[in-house]
Amino acid sequence: MAYDRNNVFARILRGEIPCQKVYEDAHVLAFNDIRPQAPVHVLLFPKGEYVSVDGFAAKASAGEQAGFIVAVGKVARQDGLAESGYRTLANHGADPGQEVPHFHVHIFGGKRLGRMLPRE
Numbered sequence: 001m002a003y004d005r006n007n008v009f010a011r012i013l014r015g016e017i018p019c020q021k022v023y024e025d026a027h028v029l030a031f032n033d034i035r036p037q038a039p040v041h042v043l044l045f046p047k048g049e050y051v052s053v054d055g056f057a058a059k060a061s062a063g064e065q066a067g068f069i070v071a072v073g074k075v076a077r078q079d080g081l082a083e084s085g086y087r088t089l090a091n092h093g094a095d096p097g098q099e100v101p102h103f104h105v106h107i108f109g110g111k112r113l114g115r116m117l118p119r120e
């Protein structure tokens, strides 16, 4: 799938739509999810144009990939989640229902999170 420059996260990156920013560096932006599903629900994504984890894994530079996972740890620690625990989740494509076609990781925490997937 080609990258859509009008997706909502691209527009947030360009400053066209506001967000509740919690972290930013040269390669990464993180902000609070607009419809939080846990007391802490942060979305963290690279500034580069990647539709999902699949393209990021295949095409991003080693520096972007390393910086990304380092930023995940920083944001989780910043939110006080390192001790109590947290979950990271990335949706790719149709089966998990990816809504926004710009690669992002969800960081959930602040309560017992229960099963990873709902029972069928």
Ligand code: AMP
Binding pocket: 008, 017, 019, 032, 033, 034, 035, 036, 043, 090, 091, 097, 098, 099, 100, 101
């Ligand atoms: P996904 O299904 O993994 O693509 O998740 C997309 C997430 O983006 C959802 O949890 C939405 O609540 C969130 N979201 C959509 N628009 C915004 C926005 N403008 N600001 C913050 N979060 C958003």
